Amino acid sequence: MTTHPSSRTEWTVRGTDRDEYIEVMRVVGEALLSPEPPREREHHLRPLLDAEGYDRVLVAVDGDEVVGSVNDFAFEMAMPGGPRPVAGVTGVGVWPTYRRRGVLSAMMRRQLADIHARGEHYAALWASEGAIYGRFGYGPAVAEMETGLRRPHARLRADAPRDPSLRIRLADPEQVRPDLERVHREVAAVQAGRFQRAEHWWDRTLRDLPEQRDGGGPLRAVVVSAPGGPLGYALYRTRNRWERDGSHGEVHVQEVTATAPAAWTALYEHLFNRDLVGEVLFASLAVDDPLHHLLADRGRAVPTLYTSLWVRLVDVPAALSERSYAAPVEAVLEVADRFAPWNAGRWRLRAGTGGARVEATDAAPDVSLDVSHLGAAHLGQTALDGYLRAGLLTEHTTGTVERLDTALHCSRAPFCGQVF
Numbered sequence: 208m209t210t211h212p213s214s215r216t217e218w219t220v221r222g223t224d225r226d227e228y229i230e231v232m233r234v235v236g237e238a239l240l241s242p243e244p245p246r247e248r249e250h251h252l253r254p255l256l257d258a259e260g261y262d263r264v265l266v267a268v269d270g271d272e273v274v275g276s277v278n279d280f281a282f283e284m285a286m287p288g289g290p291r292p293v294a295g296v297t298g299v300g301v302w303p304t305y306r307r308r309g310v311l312s313a314m315m316r317r318q319l320a321d322i323h324a325r326g327e328h329y330a331a332l333w334a335s336e337g338a339i340y341g342r343f344g345y346g347p348a349v350a351e352m353e354t355g356l357r358r359p360h361a362r363l364r365a366d367a368p369r370d371p372s373l374r375i376r377l378a379d380p381e382q383v384r385p386d387l388e389r390v391h392r393e394v395a396a397v398q399a400g401r402f403q404r405a406e407h408w409w410d411r412t413l414r415d416l417p418e419q420r421d422g423g424g425p426l427r428a429v430v431v432s433a434p435g436g437p438l439g440y441a442l443y444r445t446r447n448r449w450e451r452d453g454s455h456g457e458v459h460v461q462e463v464t465a466t467a468p469a470a471w472t473a474l475y476e477h478l479f480n481r482d483l484v485g486e487v488l489f490a491s492l493a494v495d496d497p498l499h500h501l502l503a504d505r506g507r508a509v510p511t512l513y514t515s516l517w518v519r520l521v522d523v524p525a526a527l528s529e530r531s532y533a534a535p536v537e538a539v540l541e542v543a544d545r546f547a548p549w550n551a552g553r554w555r556l557r558a559g560t561g562g563a564r565v566e567a568t569d570a571a572p573d574v575s576l577d578v579s580h581l582g583a584a585h586l587g588q589t590a591l592d593g594y595l596r597a598g599l600l601t602e603h604t605t606g607t608v609e610r611l612d613t614a615l616h617c618s619r620a621p622f623c624g625q626v627f
């Protein structure tokens with residue numbers, strides 16, 4: 208591809224199709240430093256794209272050459288207030304010689320307009336870098352934890368709820384897939400930030416190619432069931448490690464979830480009691496995962512906090528009026544939004560535990576803020592107060608931010624748990 212020395216902007220943003228998608232893989236793969244050429248990555252990506260379709264993939268082109276791309280998946284994601292259609296933004300990349308000329312900005316603008324035109328009120332993404340998406344109106348809405356525990360500290364409290372009637376089965380994940388799907392469906396309907404997994408997402412989650420194992424063994428599923436059906440599961444791999452003093456094996460937990468307290472206990476005790484293991488590592492846990500309460504010594508868990516989901520309100524009045532609220536609040540919000548101008552302006556929010564109404568107003572604002580702040584706060588974990596103290600939003604009526612934070616609060620931490 209030619210490198211253009213000037214900063215001309217003779218590219219346009221348009222849709223694409225299945226045939227051209229190999230070019231998208233080439234551009235995005237190069238941007239993301241992918242170690243494999245597009246044809247070698249195709250078998251990973253094609254099943255997902257063939258199932259989701261190509262009509263949400265956008266490309267920036269210079270003549271016939273693809274120089275950038277963005278995509279989004281049509282998710283049903285749990286939000287405070289219920290499951291909602293959410294555009295799961297992904298596949299973002301710009302050919303290196305076209306970077307910093309506004310290619311991404313143009314693609315983001317078009318993508319937000321498309322999402323809005325489809326009547327979806329939210330977009331969400333996992334960012335490769337935290338500096339990219341704030342300017343496009345996304346806010347850091349979910350923090351998750353990678354957590355490690357060494358033996359002998361991987362132990363639960365004596366009074367952790369235990370139910371000897373629960374059945375525990377260790378199996379090849381495909382053998383118990385209906386159980387996994389059932390538990391996940393139930394959890395993903397209520398835990399904000401999770402999205403419902405269609406069959407092709409389960410195929411991806413359970414895909415277990417040798418090159419994905421990173422020195423570990425095959426993917427395993429442990430399922431905990433009561434007579435009425437499955438109550439929880441964990442997906443994990445073991446990795447054997449021998450040193451001169453003996454075995455220091457590892458358990459790498461890809462995901463763990465349950466719908467009943469005794470099922471959490473049974474799952475954690477299974478993971479902690481594998482023989483030959485020196486350390487159990489969890490790829491991602493919610494910040495309020497029951498593990499922290501169930502551990503005999505919670506100080507022994509070593510968490511690494513990271514931002515997972517960035518959330519964007521694509522339709523501010525719709526998103527705020529369909530949300531649930533923990534307390535009554537009334538405020539005029541003056542919202543700035545450079546990339547979705549239909550959101551910009553003053554909105555009067557009247558919300559309570561029974562519902563909310565949002566209408567355009569000319570009244571004086573109680574608070575002036577960026578749409579990214581509302582995205583960050585929407586899942587109930589990120590407080591607006593942090594932005595206030597950082598001087599990034601303006602409170603005109605004292606106490607408004609505190610009242611908003613109280614109303615937006617959700618007692619259960621949001622969690623996504625799956626990179627898309």
Ligand SMILES: CC(=O)SCCNC(=O)CCNC(=O)[C@H](O)C(C)(C)COP(=O)(O)OP(=O)(O)OC[C@H]1O[C@@H](n2cnc3c(N)ncnc32)[C@H](O)[C@@H]1OP(=O)(O)O
Nearest residue numbers: 238297298299300301306307308309310311312332335338
């Ligand atoms: C959801 C996902 O898919 S995450 C994956 C994101 N992709 C990657 O990280 C791949 C590698 N990076 C890239 O391909 C590109 O650098 C992109 C897509 C991040 C940015 O594309 P560009 O076309 O260069 O962005 P664009 O020129 O529109 O930049 C707009 C603004 O964002 C800023 N910006 C863009 N990328 C970054 C970044 N990585 N860090 C900090 N600022 C950035 C620019 O400086 C510019 O600022 P300005 O408006 O003040 O001048």
